[in-house]
Amino acid sequence: MRTQLSCSMLGFAAAMLLAPLSAAAGQSAAPIPRAADGKPDLSGLWQVMNTAAWDLQDHPARLGVPAGQGVVEGNEIPYQPWALEKKQDNFANRATADPESRCYLPGVPRATYLGLPFQILQGPGGLVIAYEYAHAVRRIYMDSPHPRGPIEWWMGDSRGRWEGDALVVDVVHFTDRTWLDRAGNFHSELLHVIERYTPIGPDHIQYEATIEDPKVFTRPWTISMPLYRRKEPRVQLLEYECYSYAYDEQGLLPNPVPPNDK
DSSP: OHHHHHHHHHHHHHHHHHHHHHHHHHHHTSOOOBOTTSSBOOOEEEEOOSSTTTOSSOBOOBTTBOOBOOOBGGGOOOBOHHHHHHHHHHHHTHHHHSGGGGTOOOOTTGGGGSSSOEEEEEETTEEEEEESBTTOEEEEEESOOOOSSOOOBSSOEEEEEEETTEEEEEEEOBOSSOBSSTTOOBOOTTOEEEEEEEEEETTEEEEEEEEEOTTTBSSOEEEEEEEEEOOSTTOOOOOBOOOHHHHHHTTOOSSOOOOOOO
């Protein structure tokens, strides 16, 4: 009797474990939305469900920061020696040194995983990404070259192309005044980002970003994470206003803050 009961319990446990896997497999097999030209339609509100905004790598919990698993392949960011020292200094002074504390635009890829939703609007001539954070907007121009540089823009210049069902976005022309997270990971004006948006079902996009910066890193490195479609009734982008003077009044910023130059 005891053996039969144990087997029954094991069978029940196995069924409970396999049920979510079967549901996930069924969802991944669902058709992805497509535009009139047959390309995947990425339109909608999307959001990450991770802690990359605080730190791209594995990190323990600390005051105001939840513990999290990293999104960096191999969990290693290949800094040059001088840059690793700067990253450590950034971390030590992150409360005031992080450009986010001054309400600057977050840059790419950081805008994707700030933890706030963003909306993709897709049309025949390209895509627009509207972020809830500080009304940030990106325009992705399709099948066209970057303008001649050097140009320093907060959100860079984005040029897209389709590779099968994956939207590949090449982004250059950055300023060096943005960080990659709140842990002090940073880049220079030579940052080059290649993003891949690959739909893996009607409500999920696999996001990857390969980061290259010969001034700061020894080699390119990649982050990846799923994006989740927001499906609540009446879901929409809300306003997230960032007022740097509020931080200044609390004595959190050491110097007067210039206006947010978009």
